Each structure stands twice: as structure tokens, then as C-alpha cells.
Amino acid sequence: MRNAIVLAAGKGTRMKSETSKLMHPIIDRPMLGYIIDALRAVHVNRIVIVVGYQAQSIMDAYPDCEFAMQMPQLGTGHAVMQCKQLENEQGQTVIINGDGPCIQPETLENLFKANENASCTLLTSVLEDGAHYGRIVRDENGDVQAIVEAKDCNEDQKLIREINAGMYCFNNQDLFKNLHLLQPNNKQNEYYLTDMVKILASQGKKVNGIVIENRDEVMGINDCVELHKAYEWMTNRINTNWMKEGVQIIDPKRTMIGKDVVIGHDVVIYPNVEITGKTVIGNHVTIYGNSTIQDSIIEDGACIDNSKVVNSVVQKNQKVGPFEFKNGNGLNIKNV
Template identity: 35%
Template sequence: MTASDLVIVILAAGKGTRLRSSQAKVLHRAGGRSLLESVIRACGPLGAKRTCVVVGHQADEVTVLAEALGAVAVLQQPQRGTGHALLVARRALGNARIALVVPGDAPLIRPETLKALVNTHRSGGAAATMLTAVLAEPSGYGRIVRRSETAVAAIVEESKLSDEQRAINEVNSSIYCFSLDKLWPALSRVKPDNAHHELYLTDTIAQLSGNGEKVLAQVAADAREVLGCNTRAELAEVDRIFRERKREALMAAGVTIQLPETVIVDPDVQAGEDSILEPCVQLLGRTRLGARCVVRTGSVLHDAILGDGVTIEPHCVIAGSRVDSGCILGPFARLRPGNHLKAGARIGNFVELKKSVVGEGTKAMHLSYLGDARIGARANIGAGTITCNYDGFSKHPTTIGKGAFIGTDTALVAPVRVGDGAYVGAGSVITENVPADALAVARGRQANIPGWAAKKRRELAAAQAKQKPSKRKKNGRKAAPRRRSSARKSARRR
């Protein structure tokens, strides 16, 4: 048998009631991806003939995601258990001989573990092979009852455990490999479990074993791989493990991560050797860092591409932008999507860029907004420079030539062009193109009035004096004269 005889069935119809969410369970995210995407990606390396996703709750949204990832969606409506889900998917499985069944909320499962399970199933000639895990605290899981050291007799749900069975710490992962010619007859013999006529795959294990078929179990080397996401707490734990895995992989590849537990890195992120991630950094989406990059505390990068030797100072936000080698950004800089900073450019504190190209060695160090701008090499953008790119209806471009100097507090009203080597005086409002090597000054002419300030101070002092009340008045009446002391009266008589 080869991979062409294998199909994968991912069970993704559940609502996830215990998550207390209006969103389908498999659309929740952990480790930077939806649960369903993580499961489909884990199944990809097996090279199966087809991947079938059984959908139910929020079927349209789940179908869009499944098909975008190359899977086929099959609707289970109404939802009558995991066994019923397999029956619904039967036609989509075609003439495959083996089905690997994986729950859509088991995102930590690794491709290597799934490959090993399928290989064990094939080499063992089994009707069914289960992936199990040994847990120190098995509460909440169905237990594996073995017929022998290698064979399984049944899966017993926790509510039906005997006192003796409660001591078992090998649990069901809900990941199975079935020989389909054995599965369909076994499913037909399973009786509905409750008033809702639900069929469960767990019951097929007892059917197969009781009918003399071989049922094997393979214990997962890492029990964390089988963790589900039934509650918000479990979802958070799965997310934590995902993040830990990614950080460990980066550190093994030569990246320094300070206080690793505070750093969030998505699964598709790449970082070159000798790069340093300081505490509380987030690298999201498809961010890529070259070698020897430094990302300092509190910075967030999403779909950012950094060349070698880039320094991101604290608390910068960079999205959908390219930053070439040797650039320095921040602190507190923001790059919205669509920017390209060429080698050696410097963007300082409280500078915001949007859809702009910044030339080699160009500096914009303080308190500026540069939107829809094209800036040449070695230009200097003074503090408080604003490209006025929006007129209330459309966005317009600003072009600044190489070697140009833009003075502090300048407004460039787009569309406008400043030529190579041109100077713009501080405080200018530029509404017309500036020729190369020219000086543009657009502000009110300064007028000095001699003595004005001294005169103003005298006028203010006089006005304040008039407003002060008489010292001889008190409560609107003349103050009584002070009485002389008796000693002074006696002196005058003499």
C-alpha cells in the first residue's frame, strides 16, 4: 500500500459549547493559526489521496477555510456523532482503503506522529489502530481497556468506568486509523447511543475487537500532542505550548530570546542567526528577520520583512513593510502597510509612514507623517513634517528628491514634488513644485515692532493698578483711624 490508498477525515462539525462562543470551535486560534488550519497542515506531509473535512456548525465559514487549504468539505446535518460523520463522508472517500480520522480541535498533533500511526496500522495488518496517551491526570478522558499488551478490547467513557478502570491512565486521543473494509460493517452494527440516535466511533472499537478483528494502540511519545480545546483554559494552554515550540526552534537556530515566556512568535515567522528578541516582542504573520537584527522591548511586527543588521527600537509597530539592511527605527515609530525603507534609512520617534519609499541613508527622526511619499537617498526630513496626502476625496503622492532638506514643521500639500538637493524653509506650507537645488519658503513675512513689549507691559501694569481696592476701605466703609497708645499721649502732654 502507498499514500494513494489513504484518505484523511477531519471532524470539524462541532459547535464547541463549552467555549461559550458564537464562533465555530475549529475557527478559534491557537499559536497564530486556526485550529483547523493547524490540523490540516499536520496532515499534509502524509501525502494522502484526499483530505475531507466534515462540517456542521457555521458550515459556510468552515468550508471556505477548508477549501482554501486544499481540503474537500462534506456537510453533516444533522450532527449525530462521530460515527455518523464517517457515514456522511463515505461517498467522498472514494475507493481508498485506509482512513486516518483526526478531530479538528487537536492542533498540537505532529506530522511525524500521524505518519508513525499509519505505518503501525499498515505493518500490523490491523482493522483499527488508535493513538493513545498516558496522562498523570486522566480525568475527563475515555480509558483504553486492553485485551493484551498489544491489543485493545474497548474504549470506556469516563461516565461508564468501573472503580478498577478508573485507575487506568492510558486515554483515547480520538485519532484513529481504520481499514475501511472493516469499518463499514462495524459501524452498521453500532446501535445509537441515546435518544438523539447518535453513533460514535468509540463504539466501533468494541465491535471490531468483539468480532475478532485486530485493534492496535500506539502511545504518543508526547502526551501534549493529543490535547483538545474544549474550554478557554484548554485553548490558552494549547496556545502556550505552540508558542513554546516556536521559540525553542528559533533558539536552536541561533536566535537569542530574552525572557522567552514574554515573547510571541507565530509559526511562519523566520529569523536569522544572531538576531536578538528582547522581552515582550511580538513577531506575527509571515514576518522575516535577517541575520543580526535586534528587536527591542514592546515592538510588534506583522508581515514585516527585515534585512540584515536592522535595529527596531522599543515600542515600534511595523506591518506589511520591507526594511532593508542597516536601517534603524524608533522608538515609537509606526509603519503601516506598503512601505519600503532602503538600506541605512533612519526613522525616529513618533514618525508614521504609509505606502512610502524611503531612500538609502535618508533620515526622518521626529514627529512626522509621511504617507504616499517617494523620498530619494540621503534626504533629511525635519521634525513635524507632514505630507498632506488626502484632499477629502482621493489620496495624492508626494515626491522628495535625493539630498533634499525639508525644514521643521513643513506641510507638503500633495500632489507636490521637491527636486533633488532642494531646501524647504522651516514652517513652510508647500503647494507648488520646488525645483532642484532651489530654496522654497512659504510662510508669513516676519515683522519686528520696536518697544512693543515694553509698552504692553506698562499698559498691563496700569490696568492692574486700577483694579486694586483702596487700602483704607474695608467692607465698603472707611477704615477707623488707629488709636494712639497711652505712652505716646503722655509724651505729647509733657
């Protein structure tokens, strides 16, 4: 049994927005949507989203998930305490922050597998400077003994370069049987989920730490500057993958392609093009600059020239544009 808890209750004050931070879009969906997609890709059975600020907007957007309310918000450990619907489940539970949309299914799969014979496995990263991140304290055998939050580090611990990447996989029963041991004995007066590592290690249970190679994959988003950084990371990853598959993207930095888009071979995409939604691009297609394609099928040999195509089918060898707006009025491309 695979479960997941997504922490999504905070306001995200540094976004300076009335909208929940996790509902801010990247390319063609809210940042939270990428995390849900990744969890679904590794066959998580139950996804519980911990909500608080603007809770209804999140619940309306993801009705196929489960929810737990955290009001007031007294830390990450307190957030997990609210997920009472999982306390009798067996198997493993991943806990992830809702503001980390770059996480990939392969990393989640590695996390689940690494925890098959452990009580807890956490992702870590090695930095030149640990800065404001929690430090990983290991014993002489390399097993993780504790995570010490930056605000609570002594001088020696501040020198540790391995930091907490903020993603965990727990044996679900070990997690819920020990949540009551968390105490708000810290400068924030909050219940830290990170304290669970020390609790489990003190009981002789195995705690793993696996280093993630690409630190950007677990970047957290706190403001619009970091939101843009995540957008750049995603678009670069998507566009690079398509170019490796033979798609000629003239200027990748000025091309936006959604993660669900499918593209054939011998396709040329000029600058200032946006392709999003469930769009399928056939073979030998040319898409000239300043074009937008959303939830459409572009058949083999077609040409889109400085136009907008929405919910439509562009037939084989057909040319659209320049300066056209083709709208299929709600066409469900899944049924085409």
C-alpha cells in the same frame, strides 16, 4: 492513499462564543489551521472536514478542503457516516478532532506507519487517573479489544489508566464497510466511533494502540482556559526551538513567534515582541521591545525599535523606529 476526516461540527458551548470553536485563533491562525497544516505536511491526499455549527465560516476559510455536513449531530460515528465521498477510497484514513491544534506531523506520520499492517491504530495515553476519558481494553497479547467511554465504564474498567487520546487511523475499506454496524446503544444515544474498535477486533482484525509520550500534544480545547494552555504550549515549543538554533530571546514568555516565521543567526529579540505570518528575519537583526512584525522581510543587520512593520521589506542595516508604522500595502513577500 492517505485521507483524513476532521471532526468540526460542534458548537463548543463552553467557549461561550457565537464563533465556531475551531475558528478561535492561536497566535496567527484559527486552531483548525494547525491541524490542516499538519495533515498537509504528511502528504494527506484528501481532507474532509465535517461541519455543522457555523459551517460556512469554516468552508470559506479552507476552500481547498472537502466538506461533509452533519446535521443533526449524533456522535462521532455519525459524523464519519456523512463522509460518503471517501467510502470507495483505498488506503488509510486518519480521523482527528478539530479542537486538537497541538498535534505534530511526526505523530501523524507514526500513526500512518503503525497502521500499515493493521485495520485500526489509535493513539492512547497513560494517566494517573482516567477521569472522564474512554478506557483502553486490551487482551492478553496486548491487542486493543475495545474502547469503553467513561460514562459506560463498570467499576473495574474505571481503574484502567490507559485512555483514548481521540485520534485514529483506519484501513479505509474496513472503516466504511462496518460503519453500518454502529448502534446508539449508550447513555448518550449516539453513534460512537470508538465502538468501531470492538467491531473490528471481534472480526479478528488487528487493532493497535500506540502510547503518545507528550499528552499535551493531543489536548482538546473546550473553553478559553484550555485555549490559553494550547497557546502557551505552542509558544514555548516554537521559542525553545529558535533558542536552540541560536536566537537570543530575552524573555520567551513575553515573545510570540508564528510557526511559519524564519529567523537567521545572531538575532536578538527583546520582550513584548510579536512576529507572525510569512516573516523572514535575516542575520544580525535586533528587535527591541513592543515591536510587531507581520508578513515582512527584515534584511541582515536591520533594527526594529518599538515599531510596527506590516507587509514590508526592511533593507540591510536599516533602522525602523522608535514609534514608526511601516506598511507595505499588500506586499506579497513570496514574490520578493
